Amino acid sequence: MKIMYLLLLLAFSGQLVLAQSTRLSGLEADNNLRLLGTDGTSSAVRLFDNRYAGVKGNPFFRNEWCKAKIYMGNLVFEDVNVKYDLYDNKLLIKNSEGKVYEALPVKVNQLELQDSLTHQTYVMKRADAMGAADLQLAQRLAISIYEGDKVKLYLMPQKTLLKASYQESYSANRTQDEFVYKEDYYLITPGNAVKNVKLSKRNLLKALPNKQKEVEAYIASERINLGTASGWAKALAFYESL
Structure with missing residues (x-):
């Protein structure tokens, strides 16, 4: 993957608004959009990526581009085209010109993603409390199943890369590397105790x-x-x- 760091231009299909629906535009919006970047000052534009050519499956939560709303602090990015790369833990955001930018999930408070095929909406959040079980979990986005004052239940979707195995006598005759989807449920109980259930x-x-x-x-x-x-x-x- 070839990555070059650029200033993220205001070219999202939706508009950036404050929680109170105050719209930003021009340079002011551009400066806020760059806060989602991978280096803190600008987003990385993904120009070409053939790392997974020949690999069965894909690294994404949903392989199709999905419309989403992104919450970051008091900012809301609306009607954005998004893919969530579960393997690399990065959000890919496509602007109206077709450029694809990488953003860090750790900077996102909430992502409301609508499956473009089923139209189901997934509310995905950064659950800081899960860092008690594994610091890396707190840097990912989990699907909110239930959130109350006492308990919370999250589904953590992930993808792993299973290597081909066809030479050993005990192999499963896997002739290709393959992305495998896995999911874990985490229950957060009073006192922020985290349990994988x-x-x-x-x-x-x-x-x-x-x-x-x-x-x-x-x-x-x-x-x-x-x-x-x-x-x-x-x-x-x-x-x-x-």
Whole structure:
């Protein structure tokens, strides 16, 4: 990948606005856009990238360009074309001229990304509390499943590169390097304790020992499937109400 550092010109398809919807333009907007850059003063423009030619799959959360809203401090970038590179942990932002810029997720408070195929919106956040489990997790964007005053549940999507393996006798006959998607759920409990959890009834009740009986009765009465993220969100919302 060839990267050169440039000043990021005001050429996003959307407009940069303040939280109060005050619009910025010209040089003032340009100066704010550069805050998302990889070196703190300018964004890196990705001109050409053939690192993964011949690799099965792709490093992105969604391979298609998706419309997104980016929150950074009191600034909001609206209607931006975005890809989230899970492998390199970088946001790629395409402007109206077709140039693709790299931005650091660590500088983003929240990313609202709409899947261009399913139209599902994913709310992705930088969860600083997860740094207690792994400092690198706090520098990534996680999908918000449930956020309450007592507990929070996040889905951390990642991609790893699985190398080809076809020569050894025990190989799986993988003839190509391949990107493999993985996801982990993290529950943040009172006191910002971070737990990597598998979605099951047993694990949810174990994580909420002080209200097990009430939560278990609610799960049974509502017939909630705790093998799903939506089931956990319902159960955690009930826990918050106790």
